[in-house]
Amino acid sequence: MIEYRHNYPLDPNDVIRVFDSSGLRRPTQDVARIARMIAGATLMLSAWSDGRLVGLCRALTDYCHCCYLADLAIDRDFQKHGIGKELIRRLQAAIGDEVSLVLLSSAVAMDYYPKMGFAKVENGYTIKRTR
Numbered sequence: 774m775i776e777y778r779h780n781y782p783l784d785p786n787d788v789i790r791v792f793d794s795s796g797l798r799r800p801t802q803d804v805a806r807i808a809r810m811i812a813g814a815t816l817m818l819s820a821w822s823d824g825r826l827v828g829l830c831r832a833l834t835d836y837c838h839c840c841y842l843a844d845l846a847i848d849r850d851f852q853k854h855g856i857g858k859e860l861i862r863r864l865q866a867a868i869g870d871e872v873s874l875v876l877l878s879s880a881v882a883m884d885y886y887p888k889m890g891f892a893k894v895e896n897g898y899t900i901k902r903t904r
Contacts, residue, residue, distance in 0.1 A: 775828075775856060776821045777863060783811055783819060787826040795846040796881060814843070818863050820856045827851040830860040832868075840868045842876040861889050 785808040789801040800806050810831065811817065820828035828847040834840035842864065847856050865874065877899065878886055887893065 774822070775851075775854075775859075777859065778819045778821060779863070779867065780817050781819055783817065783826065783829065785811060788829060791826055791829055791846050791848050792844075794848045794850070795852070796849065797844065797846045797879060799844070810843075816840070816864065816867060818860050818867070820847070820851070820860060822851065828856045828860060830864055832864060834868055834872065836868060837871060839873045839875065840864070842874060845876075845882075857885070858889060 785804050788811060789799075789804065789807055792799045792801050792807075799810075813833070814831045815834050815836075816830075816832040818830040818832075819826055826848075828851060829844065830842065831844040832840050832842050842861075845857055845860060868874065874891075875894075876886070876891070
């Protein structure tokens with residue numbers, strides 16, 4: 774059974790394990806940077822199985838206009854069990870219907886997000902990080 778938690782404190786090493794297992798590319802060799810990523814989130818949802826972190830959703834939001842879904846990562850052993858879908862559902866419930874939910878998808882997840890109700894946008898821009 775999966776237990777979901779809202780803004781529950783996460784250990785950076787657990788987050789690194791989930792990122793690495795999920796296939797999501799993040800700077801997991803830098804524990805301090807992962808810790809800052811966690812600390813900077815305004816909304817963190819997590820999924821647990823038998824006390825072990827198996828999924829997470831990290832977001833930045835103002836709770837009134839927009840929300841950026843920065844990370845959705847599910848441990849490889851727990852993928853395709855609806856955990857990502859449930860984390861997105863809980864994220865939408867937390868931000869409400871006045872808030873737009875936006876994200877930048879990794880190449881491997883481009884087919885996933887339309888199945889979750891996301892529409893592809895063509896009017897976006899980005900300045901990529903340099904490190």
